[in-house]
Amino acid sequence: MVTRTPHARFFPRRLAVALTALTLAAISACSPASSSSTGSSAGTPTVHAPAAKTLTVAATAEPSTLDMTAGPAVAPAQVQLYNVYETLVKIDGDGALQPLLAQRWSVSTDRTVYTFYLNPASKFASGEPVTADAVAKNIERIRTSKTVGAKYSAAMAVVTGEKAVDSSTLEVTLSRPSNTWLYSMADTAGMIADPASFDKLGTESAGSGPYMLDKWTRGDSIALKRNPNYWANPGRFDSVVFKYFPDPNAMNAAMMAGTIDIISNEQAPDALSQFADTAKYTLLEGATNMEVTLGLNNSSPALKDLKVRQAIAMAIDKKKLITNTEAGHGTVIGSMVVPTDPYYEDLSGINAYDPAKAKQLLTEAGATNLTLRFKPAALPYATAAAQQVAADLKAVGINTTIQEQQFPAAWVDAVYIKADYDLTIVGHAEARDLVTYTNPEYYWRYNNPAFTAQYQAADSAAADAYAPEMKKAAKILADDAASVWLYMMPNLVVTKATVTGLSKNATTDSFDVTTIATR
């Protein structure tokens, strides 16, 4: 008994200190080579030679399904559009249409029949050729299925028929001419999958792109591998890993530790200074399709008055807003149009910041002592912007009661469905979403037949008249202060300095890795 006592004397201090120090030291000392090399941290055994090239892209939102058309979420398309699934035509980084699966296309003189000439070399990853018949089945699926996301079926609603003339010639008939439709065909709604796998799109990849699904580790990452059957120039990487970080600080830490190659969208703009060293990092700032919009309920009694809407628009200092909420990144816009839209025109001068004029307009409208229900979506950028908007409105004499709405469910219910609001803030990320103002039932309850007529005229116009006519439509909205378009969300990308070829603009839902190379 007594023999045990001596060594017990030394027990406490040593044990605690030694154990903690030991475990930490042991774990950190045996640092395997893999820990710092990009992407191989996932440890997937690759069949290629040791010099396997991996590109690791950090992203925020992990998809819940691989099916790009299952719902409104853009996360599946971010990974797969252009990388795994191709389209007949492609929107490039400058917003222009380029051939992809279709080598060329022609339009009938009444502009309702499009003929696409497919690249005869094109084939799916399964080895099956991409035939006109397969493409027709894809268009038919999107426009007739009751369970694909509403925005995709809406984009294809103008199609009345699709016919394979021969194995590589496809004819698509529209109910009326539409310039917008071809752009939709270049985005997620136009994805072309192997029809044999339509019922497996959620879990497998069935595209014709340079990459295909390798391994999806839920809660962590999606790994793509090179498609060995790719019909054009093969992908430059053996493996492309999209790694998901719900927390922007964790993403920045991973970049600084060197475990990722690209931050696909920097969520913390004020953290960008950490990556200022150009020898190690490259910063890209470009355009997105997302208009952060102060939505006005055009059917609410106070906001029916044009002068009140104009006064609200003039009350808001958008430049200061961008400085405060996005650390100065982002672009002031004056209508539902972003710089990469083919019909962009700087309309930020219309109803621009002028608090004195705003007060005067409110007096003219007899709308002094106005109190408005302000229901911003509870998203970081929206709640931050809401504080300043409320302060700016207060300065011209408009009071607001702010009620943040959990997004999406509560916001969709109160604002989107019931339109039980006066003001709201949410970002509209869809491309070419000017069309929403033609629907009087849409949550801004904007009903202007003159705008709708102009929009439809522009959509049906000859290709060269599309941009000038659409500019007129966008200007109607701006003059009418149908909403207040606060700013375009910037596309902020950080890459290692060795990464090149990445477009600075996010013109589609895709994070296009096909143009990227590494030194």
Added chain:
Amino acid sequence: MIATVARRLGVFALSLVGASLAIFIICQALPGDPARILLGDGASAEQIAAKAHELGTDRPAIVRYLTWVAGMLRGDFGTSYASGVAVSGLIGPTLPVTGALAGFSLLVSVVIALPFGMLAALRRRRWEGVAVSAVAQVGMAIPAFWAGILLSILFGVVWRVLPPNGYIPLTTDPIGWARSLALPVLALALVQAAVLVRYVRSAFIDVLSEDYYRTARAVGWSRWGALLRHGVRNASLSLVTVLGLQLASILVGAIVIEQVFVLPGLGSLLLTYVRQKDVMVIQGVVMLLVLAVLLINALVEVSYVLIDPRLRTAER
């Protein structure tokens, strides 16, 4: 004895039924129709009805509840709305991650707290004891996520000795696995240990004033020897209760720590699917957490009997 076990089991089953009912009702009360959320802006009534039928959300609530419970009894947690795959298939891979994180955190916190707590009790009037108590007080005030961010920046970015975040499965690379878990475990364990130190200290202060301790000292045991031989078992009665409560709070803390360190565990899964209002996944994960806490409580009760022979006699 049998009656006691039967009564305990009955309470256990009733708790589960009550919890499942509460979880189901709360999830129903969340705003938003899953079919509409899945389809997105501008879905027509016809599309929403078709989607609701596909999901089964058009059935009455009572039918959905009974189907859910009946499924769980067979180990089937239903199908995720958003991803269309089995909920059990989503939960399965997360269990080793959260299990390892919570288990090691508890272990490390005990390994830290026990010696320091004993030291704080024995030397409570000396500077060592006061120092331990003071550090524990400060430690308790630190939120685990903050400790996590700090550790991640120091070890991952500044010194670069451990990965700042991310997870490597044990089967892929055991060393990488240990390295990826080291910081999250430490972040959770340090804060828990700070809490635990205070309980260890007061439990051992009680022991120090007991007759059996004085007797052991009188027959020649050293202070530490007497404490280890006679004190630990007696002190552990109250400590086991605290540990049971702490394991529950570690599980909750793990949800936050998983976010900080980007670990694909139960907490990350829960938060991902809460954002999408995928009720089936939320229900399944919360139910599992409730089950875990109830099981821990049951284990704590069993351990009383194992630790304290007097309870065994009383039961007979």
